[in-house]
Amino acid sequence: MITLTIDGKELTIEDGKTLLDAARENGIDIPTICFHEATTANALCRICVVEVEGQRALQPACIVKAATSMKVQTRSEKVIRARRTILEMLASTLDLSESLEIQNMMHDYGASSSRFPDAERRESDVKDDNPMYVRDYSKCLLCWRCVQVCADDAQYTFAINFTGRGFETQIGTFFDKAIPETSCVLCGQCVGVCPTGALKPKREFLLEQGMSPNEISVLNTGRKRRK
């Protein structure tokens, strides 16, 4: 067992647990975006960063292991500035209209969605190229989960990867091919882990477009009924 201090509270936790585990098990809220139990933690959204005494940079709670006599602050001034700014940058970059969790975080941290005027957004057309799901990368916040489950975190299909670099990074297929022309097996795992509605079941998408269930059923998409 390990004893550490989070926000002034002394806590005891099992060996090998992360700071995020330690906080959550003790009712301390640390927000996360890219973190998902089913995927390898990459600590890339940095929204879960906390201040650890003796460390110059903020530390991602999702992967840093709790250690004896660690002193952690989850809501220091630095932490709040970083979280708020990351949220504001997200809001200035992509369409968060279907990311309720992130909207709530923005409210919690007093983040303004109009903090960055004249900011370039990552716009993209909706890609509707297969019977199972649609891809709207203007809603994608690059949490990597879809790429991970498509690869060695689950399906070993390797149909999607990254394109571009830096701010222009996006998820894509080999030379931007339509999904049916890739190795995609339409398993749907990527849709399941997408936190923002960037990947969406085709039927849900069509319902939102105003089609009725009956209209959708005659489109002949998806699995055929057994004879």
Add this chain to the structure above:
Amino acid sequence: MSEIDPISLKPAIEKYIPLGRSGLLPALHAAQKIYGWLSESVASEVAKNLNVPLADVHGVIEFYSLFYNKPVGKKIIRVCTDQACALKGGDGLLEHLCHHYDVKPRQTTEDLSLTIEPSPCLGLCELAPAVWTMDNERSTIGDGAQEEDRPSSSVYGPIRELTKNCGDGTTSLKKYGEYTALQKALRMKPEDVVAEIKASGLVGRGGAAFPTGIKWEGAAKAVADQKYIICNADESEPGTFKDRILLLDDPHSAIEGMCIAAYAIGANKGYIYIRGEYPYIVPVLETALNEARVAGYLGELFDIEIRVGAGAYICGEETALFESIEGKRGFPRVKPPFPTTNGLFDKPTVINNVETLCNVPLIISKGSLEYRKIGTEKSPGSKLFCVSGDVTQPGLYEAPFGVTLRELLDMAGGVSNFLRPERSRRTRLQSVLFGGAAGAFATPEHLDVKMTFEDLRAVGLPLGSGVVMVFDETRDMRDVLKRLGKFFAHESCGKCYPCQMGTQRQMEILNRVAKSETLPEDFIRLQDVGWTMTDASLCGLGQTAASAVLSAMKIWPELFMESNGLPLEKKDERGKKATGTKVKAKPKKTSKASRDAEAKPKPAVKNIAKNKTNARRK
């Protein structure tokens, strides 16, 4: 040329097939050499042969800026428009070349004969403005008019320890002599070699200044069937060109350093990862490695492979470099675990900068006690300074730690502006960018600070990779900042949010600053972005992407305020008078030292006046 002819592709990539995914970058380089670019069919042929998923191959091609997945010209002219070259007319040169060939920047002629591109720092800063041309397979360096197969080396300084073989542009094992330091090391116990390096106080010269001996000790103690030693020659920090000169003129020094490191930690394989913009070093290194093999220094027990990058600053970050050798996009990994236990291919790895490794034979030959006689107690040895920008004689300067900025600038012939008529080139110093794009600005008040890790740290300046880029009083610092912003936005890998979006937002705000179109609260906005990147980014790139900008905000706050470009006289935060005019930024007058420095060379004032008149006449 979209149809591939597998007959020519297969033999070119055959030797990389056994490497599997790790052979991806070399195979893509080889394929691109044949076809000029990487089409869908070429990429899928490479993927099939190396057994790498198609989407992953595409992801890798997309990541590296020297790989093209659209047709480009048979001849590609890359003009450096980064900081040091911009001071010497890089933008104008690009414009001139585009006009001459009748193409736009980043455009390819219809007959696919030519592409002209602006480029981030090519590591040729002392030769600015620099142009790198690839014509079929031939790579040349020049200024647009004259072309050479390889750049010349300008090496100066009061001490020539690390650079004793550098400057005349030739190298051979015969000239270098036997690897006597290696022979001496082999007579010692590996742990004693590590102890000697620790005792020397050598710290990494790539920018992070981590104690080399401690790194070695970590890897030496790690238990594994395979360990690696890597020479990081992905020198891409704008303003840095020291490793280029060391490897071109004295490759054996770095190779001997690697051999000693390999013995000390028990590595049986080494890599030299060299940036893609330095293709002319590759044959020099290959020759040197062959000489070392013939002489028996390399062989079955330990050998070295060269890997060539493909245009990604981030791959200088050690874990991103591992990913790149492994055939992946250069995304930095989270640390811990550290490379000394989980490095390349998850094995214990020591990765050192070229200059660091060149120090190793020196230390072993002389012994750490003797080595420490140069430099200061806390910063022993000598240091290579890459002096560029507004000085009379830009070049590589070797000097003992403890040399002052003033002394260094004197060695380089003083501050001068080449745009001026010859008689009146001497100008006054405005500022120095220390440590590169990831560094910080110094002002005349820092002229007498000793250049040691400890003294610079005390005044908040990083030594970084040894960049000393000089800006004279006529330079518009807002243009400098704009280029910094562009550089980081171009080079961010896109993995972690603070840097992926922060470098973009930083660039946008700095573009406004440069155009004097700042919006209300841009100052605070820029600061929040900067601190968020510094505090919360995943790797060193993001953590330093705002470093120079934040330092500029302290020195010249008025530049970032609203309506900064109006010819106005306004008060800065501290209530002192600060002038912000369209063409230049003056350093804040805060101390006596800076006032002295400002006041000294009187004639310069006249020159400004003259210059202004000239400008008006145009």
